[in-house]
Amino acid sequence: MKVSETTTNSKLDIIEKTSRSRVCGYLKAKGRTIVNGANEEVLLIGWGLGNWFLNEGYMWNSFENIRFDRPRRIERVVEELTGKVYKEHFFKEFRSNYITEAEIRDMAELGYNSVRIPIHWRLLMEEDEEIIFKETGFQMIDQCLDWCEKYSLYAFIDMHGAPGGQTGANIDDSIDDVPRLFTDEHSYKQCIELWKEIARRYKDRYIVGGYDLLNEPIRPGSAQVASYDHLLPRLIQFYEDVIHEIRKIDDKHMFSIEGHHWSTTTEIFDRVYDANMVIHFHRYGCNPDYQAYKAFVELSMKMNLPLWLGETGENILEWFSAMYPLALDLNIGLNIWPAKKMEGINSLYSIKEPAGWRKILSYLEGGMHPGYQEARAIFDELLQNIKYENCIQNKHVTDAVLRRSGARVMGIDFDEFPGRGHSYFSHLHHENEHPHRSNTGMRLIPRTRKDPAKIGFYNQWDFNALVLQRGEFACYTFTGNQSEKEWQVSIRGLEEGELIVYENDGAIQKIQFSKSSDYQVFVLPSLKQDATFLRLKIEVLSGEAAVDWVQLKDVMRKGK
Structure with a gap:
């Protein structure tokens, strides 16, 4: 299937479909789209509330330490450091303050229309032979x-952490990295009973967008980790069984179905599990271009079902600016992970690391116990730091997600749609060494950069720049606002020449460039101050130039 054959949204379509005014009534799959109770199309855009119900060590600045990588181990360490009574107090306060009304209100004001609540079965059920539910978790x-x-x-x-574990990793709080949901009958029964209880409680609440039945089931095997792919038939059976039981109680809510291997594969989608379902997939660390979506777009067309990029993120903001507008163009809703974490430069809310936190991390590595009193003081500070009002509000992250003023877009991440001859043009179809944007045929050259710190899924896709020769062009579309703005463009002359820059088809300025080994930043005025969308077009008139990045920025005047 060619890219040109896919169904895409206009930029105005995206504004309408993501509007919170369309949050009304139960969501329903209708062909390849999702509609609300008024039969209006809805395009989901939001954040995952990770680390709230189910803690992950990296969100506490503990990277790859197995002593502190999942809830049951984190709880054990907190008890070792502070005592059992304090541990109980700490987690009660943590869950009361980590996600509050303030975060939900702020996400709405930022322009998001959805959240994903990753639940943990141990907060909702007793770890017992009997099926006993916990009201405190349901109250959350x-x-x-x-x-x-x-x-x-x-x-x-x-269902981020299912009874027994559905993944076989830290992210499901499994006891031994085995997806026991599919091997132990009691865990299987517990999970189905839990979903039946969720359906009983929430069947009449339209604000529940859907039931995400299992997060990232059955991780891939490797040289270090056993493969459990032989359990795939059991996964399929689980989906069929749990849907059958839920539908006896709730015939209204949409199901979100994820495939195996970190929700990246299409293999289990050989059937329609329910008429009201969305195909849910995840993307991390890939090149942020059409190839990241191609397999699922083709699956969506084949099965006539909608798509949801239900978990993604953990990258630099330029990756966000490339990846997420493209998803929305393709009518794929998205949910970014996670909304809040410690020192989170790519989350909405960044928790400040408590003074003395390095003593906690040192203890995890075999260092000395800081003492109960000091450890309790450190965790007390963490309880204060997690509060919304004490977090750093990363508004620039939303600028990147929505590609609006403030976002920076790499030169290689020019518009995909409406396509060649409109969004970009090259005289030849180039076969580049790097596969990014390979479907466009535009020429890329290497561009060395420094690797960012603590970005787990950064893959150096941006170690490239876009090359344009005479008569070739590339376009970059941003969301505008009512403020005074300017464009910044980083360009390097490969051969002496001239280019012209257009904004919404109106010429802004011509730029002469010389052959150089360095990139130069040119600042240009934005002339369309009241436009909803701003489309920058860079066209080379003579010579040859490399485009490194493009940025739209609000102009800050003195005295304002």
């Missing part, structure tokens, strides 16, 4: 749903 869900209803955000209930 109830309260969050009330906030979501108040501020018009759909909430997806995500």
Whole structure:
């Protein structure tokens, strides 16, 4: 299938479909789209509330330490450091303050229309032979749903940690990295009973966008980790069984179905599990171009079902600016992970590391115990730091997600649509050494950069620049606002020449460039101050130039 054969949204379509005014009534799959109770199309855009129900060590600045990588181990370490009584106090306060009405309100004000609530079975059920539910965990869900209803955000209930573990990794809090949900009958029964209880409680709440039945089931095997692919038939059986049981109680809510291997494969989607379902997939660390979506777009067309990029993120913001507008263009909703974490430069909310936190991390590596009193003081500070009002508000992250003023876009991440001759043009179809944007045929050359620190899925796709010769061009579309703005463009002359820059088809300025080994930043005025969308076009008139990046920025005047 060619890219040109896919169905795409206009930029105005995206504004309408992501509007919170469309958060009304139960969501439903209708062909390859999702519609609300008024039969209006909805395009999901939001964040995952990671580390709230189910803690992950890296969100506490503990990277790759197995002593502190999942809830049961984190709880054990907190008890070792502070005592059992304090541990109980700490986690009660942590869950009361990590996600509050303030975060939900802020996400709505930023322009998002949905959240994903990653639940952990141990907060909702007793670890016992009997099926006994815990009201405290359900009260957390109830309260969050009330906030979501108040501020018009759909909430997806995500089984992130299923009984026994569905993944076989830290992210499901499994006891031994075995996906025991599929091997142990009791765990299988517990999970189905839990979903039946969720359906009983929330079947009449439209604000629940859908039931995300299992997060990232059955991880891939490797030289270090056993493969459990032989359990795929059991995964398929689970989906069929749990859907059958839920539909006896709830015939309204949409199902979100994820494939195996970190929700990246299409293999299990050989059937329609339910008429009201969305195909849910994840993308991390890939090149942010059409190839990241191609297999699932083709699957969507084949199965006539909608798509949801239900988890993604953990990259530099230029990756966000390339990856997420393209998803929305393709009518793929998205949910970014996670909304909040410690020192989170690519999350909405960044928690400040407490003074003395390095003593906690040192203890994890075999260092000395800091003493109960000091450890409790450090965790007390963390309880203060996690509060919304004490977090750093990373508004620039949303600028990148929505590609609006403030975002920076790499030269190689020019518009995909409407396609060749409109969004970009090259005289020849180039076969580059790097595969990024290979479907476009545009020429890329290497561009060395420094690797960013603590970005787990950064893959150096941006170690390239776009080359344009006479008569070739590339376009970059941003969302505008009412403020005074300017363009900044980083260009290097490969051969002496001239280019012209257009904004929404109106010429802004010609730029002469000389052959150089360095990139130069040119600052250009934005002339369309009231435009909803701003489309920058760079066309080379003579010579040859490399485009490194493009940025739209608000102009800050003195005295304002």
